[in-house]
Amino acid sequence: MAEYQQRIIDQVLDDIQPHLRALAIFGPKGVGKTATALQRAAWTIDLSLPAQRELIIADPSILTHTKGPVLVDEWQRLPEVWDHIRHAVDAGSPPGHFIIAGSSAPRGAVVHSGAGRIVPMRMRPLSIAERGIEAPTVRLADLLDGGADIHGSTALRLVDYVEEITASGFPAIRPLPPRVRRVELEAYLDNVVQREFPEQGYPVRKPEVLRAWLAAYAAATSSTAAYSKILDAATPGLPSKPAQETTLAYRDALSSLWLLDPVPAWIPSRNHLDRLGQAPKHQLADPALAARLLGLDAKALLRAEQGTGRRLREGTILGALFEHLVTLSVQAYAQAGEAPVGHLRTRNGDHEVDLIVQRSDGRVLPIEVKLADRVTDVDVKHLLWLRDRIGDDVVDAAVVYAGEHAYRRPDGIAVIPLALLGP
Incomplete structure (x- = not known):
């Protein structure tokens, strides 16, 4: 054993x-x-x-x-x-x-x-820290305490993170060769449609429609796309689309199987902000499931603009899946610290922050996710906006990215490679 x-x-x-x-x-x-x-x-x-x-x-x-x-x-x-x-x-x-x-x-x-x-x-799939690919040098707990020491370097690059996206965080699947992993993930999804749904009391009359809905949901990863848009993307050209009740049943069944892990909208505990959006950000239990549903392996994800016709949001699907991988890890670390995780988006879309980790006293750690090897002023503008709006209620702020070094910018924003962030 x-x-x-x-x-x-x-x-x-x-x-x-x-x-x-x-x-x-x-x-x-x-x-x-x-x-x-x-x-x-x-x-x-x-x-x-x-x-x-x-x-x-x-x-x-x-x-x-x-x-x-x-x-x-x-x-x-x-x-x-x-x-x-x-x-x-x-x-x-x-x-x-x-x-x-x-x-x-x-x-x-x-x-x-x-x-x-x-x-x-x-319990979620393996976070980056649990996969043992790098020794973390920055703890989320220290960021939540304020004034964390930001240091360390990693040799991991984009290609390594793409490998982690497609390898999955399921302990029995991740160590397998790439082709076997794809077969196992495909079997996992087939089992959901053909066995798990019926066992949960949701008979599937048209498995192909459910599978298409899952693929459309995967294409909406890390977005707040409306379920109506997901349905339209899943059933293009069909004169008689499934009823809204059917798609809600899909969502309920997947939720009961813990296969959906949406990030709720953050609601401030103090009345500093108004006109915030209420929609959750869509994510499956593991980014590898989303990649498999979209038929994307590591090579395909690394090709620029792959999946352009399937996405429901601006930006590449790779960026969305990298954000999913970051979120999976942050959720695991935050749970250990009794800190709920949400996201922020104003109703008009002027400001967005990918993740908001909230302490029990209401103070927050906002985190932006950047699929790049460097961080610019543009990448921190929403963090600075939030810090300006709510002041001391921002205990720290960070960008998690795919670069080499962990450091603190002159404006105080922490910049942390995903591989170096731990609980």
Whole structure:
């Protein structure tokens, strides 16, 4: 058996899991939920196995009468187990007893809220820091504290980041040869359409339309394109397009499978700004899925203007996918620091900031993403605008780019290669 690879989420689990009666780890299939949970479990029940489902149906008390921590894996295969655990928590199960892993309950299943009893935590694919390709020299936690020391150099270049985009952050897929990775990612997407959707209670009558919608969503990566535009891009020339309810069902099913990871619009905790946009920025769980849906491998992504006819926004799809890779990493680091991540866009589009990481006191770290090996004054203008507008509520500001050196500009903006940014 392969040696377990420590994840950033392990730091969080070390702090909180022993004190929680029930913890639920959610995330897309293949992200490593079970492997992480197994590091903490004394006993495991896998509800993907019919025999173990029958065991719990026959005697749910097994869950509480077994020495914990008890890992209940693939819980959505027997949704009523959620309520068994909820009742066990109400009855006084010991701290650290339950770890739950899996997806959301299937459509139509009656599952009561676990609020106040079962604490949810999202697990994402491997961040750049978790992939071990470079030793980070700048911590997001230090940036959030203010006055971080910005230093370090990396030999990684654009071609290396393109490799990371297409390699994926799924632990079992990333180490494979490129051709095998493409086959595995294709099989992953086929499984979503042909198996996962029906299991979630969403029958797919026209798989080709769903696959086209997914491809259009991938083309909208890192944009705020309206779902109507995504639908139009997915079904060009069709006289009878799927109803809006159908596309919303797609979104709901993909969300329940944790395959969508949109970045919400940032809403300031203090009334410094007005006329901010409310639309989320579209992203899948992993940029490799988006690249695969668009039929783009590393060579294709490196060709200028590749995919011009498919994109729903200005700029290249490579720039959008690089932003996706940065966001995936920042989300993982920010989760460890209990800091939510959003994006800023004014309603008229005059100002945009790719990522806003917010501390618990409302102060923020704005981050711009730049697919280039140098950063100019133009690249920091929105960061300077925001700092001018909200003053001391900006604890620091940074540009994450594909260059060599980490440094601080004369205007105080930190410039950090993606490979050198860590939790």
